[in-house]
Amino acid sequence: MKQIPLIDLQAQYQTIREEVRQAIDQVLDQGRYILGPEVKALEEEIADFCGVKYAVGVANGTDALLLALDAYGIGPGDEVITTPFTFFATAEVISQLGATPVFVDIDPKTYNIDVMQIREKITSKTKAIIPVHIFGQPANMDEIVAIAKEHDLFVLEDAAQAIGAEYKGRKIGAWGNAATFSFFPTKNLGGYGDGGMVVTNDEELAKKIRILRVHGSNPKYYHSMIGYNSRLDELQAAILRVKLRYLEQWNDARRQKAALYNELLKDTPVVTPYHAENRKHIYHLYIIQAEERDDLMKYLKDKGISTGVYYPVPLHRQEVYKHLGYPEGSLPNAEYMANRTFALPLYAELEDETIQYIADTIKSYYQG
Incomplete structure (x- = not known):
């Protein structure tokens, strides 16, 4: 009996096999494996694709969320509003920073956060909203952004499942203060390993994330923050650059x-x-x-x-x-x-x- 997989990564690979192998060989020939020219080029291409100024490659989609929230200053005592119908990482990173996730029910049609219920969950402790563009369908971003502006809240789009999706003609990633992507292999744009990225128009936020991803250092060995080891490697970036074209x-x-x-x-x-x-x-x-x-x-x-x-x-x-x-x-x-x-x-x-x-x-x- 024929077995039909939920997703077939081999089928995709066969269509781009030679381009991927050439990209990998180029990295190996250059001998740069961490935060080299391929990562820089991918960051520029993703920023251009999303219509934003800055993109910062990190180790995975979870770290993208974590570093974006940390760079903004989310911490103990803060509350972050999000959806309960998503992968655990969305709430996990809030908790890892010592903040509290506050869950708002979903719209039964789109499965995204119900914007009509957000206001009633806002308190003096609320600092941010994380809408998740679940399954590839954008959340109601103009309403979310409007609510956030009323209450001076940070909007972080969890776009792990939605790269290339659009809301009212604008790419997802260009609506909030920042957005995060996952390059987990099964994603629409997936690597052959882990990877993630934060995109934003906020120069200061992008600068902080770049420092946080290398142990809080800038320059190397000079540490201004407690950071993370969260870097997108060159091989994954090279592979993702091939795939981004498709x-x-x-x-x-x-x-x-x-x-x-x-x-x-x-x-x-x-x-x-x-x-x-x-x-x-x-x-x-x-x-x-x-x-x-x-x-x-x-x-x-x-x-x-x-x-x-x-x-x-x-x-x-x-x-x-x-x-x-x-x-x-x-x-x-x-x-x-x-x-x-x-x-x-x-x-x-x-x-x-x-x-x-x-x-x-x-x-x-x-x-x-």
Whole structure:
């Protein structure tokens, strides 16, 4: 029986194999492996791609969040508003700095933070908002930015899943005070290892992050801050520069394949992704809802179709955050979606015939 993966990184690699190998050889021939010309060039290209002035490469997407918040000055006693329906790192970095994550429920259509509920969570301790452009669909950024300006709050876009997405014609990354990207291998722009980046128009913030990523030193061995060892290496940067040239093409392919899924599944009981107005959704993940999720996933697995749950436990209900006192039912939309959503296979190289098979298999499940 044919096995259909959730994502096929080998299929992508085969399309760019020679370019990637040439890029790797060039780095090895130069003999510069840390913060060299490839990182500098990638930073410039990502900044240009996002329409911002500065980009700073770091070791991973989690560090990108951590260093951006640290550079702004988030620390003990501060509160940071964010979504509970995201990967743990979004809240983890807040806690690592001694601050407190404050969770706001999600919009049940887009799965992004519900902007209508943000104001009621703002207190005198609130210092920042981290909207997450979940699954590749931008959050409602003009409303978030407006609220932040009213209360003098820092806006950090967690764009780990959304590089290339757009809100009202502007690239994600250009809306908040800063934004972060992850180059984890499965991302739309992924390396062959870990990597991350912060983008911003704030020169002082970018300068601080550059210092923080090298143990708080500038120049070397002269330390003005307690920093981190968080550097994007040359090999990953070189690989990412090759892939960046194809990103828009790959994102468009994802959008086309998502549209095919939507069409084929429209008359089934599953709920397909909602695409909000004025947004360019890049479908990092193709997420559907099903009342019978676990049973349907098992059925698909038996037919050779891989699926995945993102995310099974919302952050406010995680063991580590019990002390924050969010009882069951306190953020009902996030809890509802955690029990009913899952991802179907989606990547640029996925064949239409395979999507047809997946859709037919879902239909056969409901037809008994």
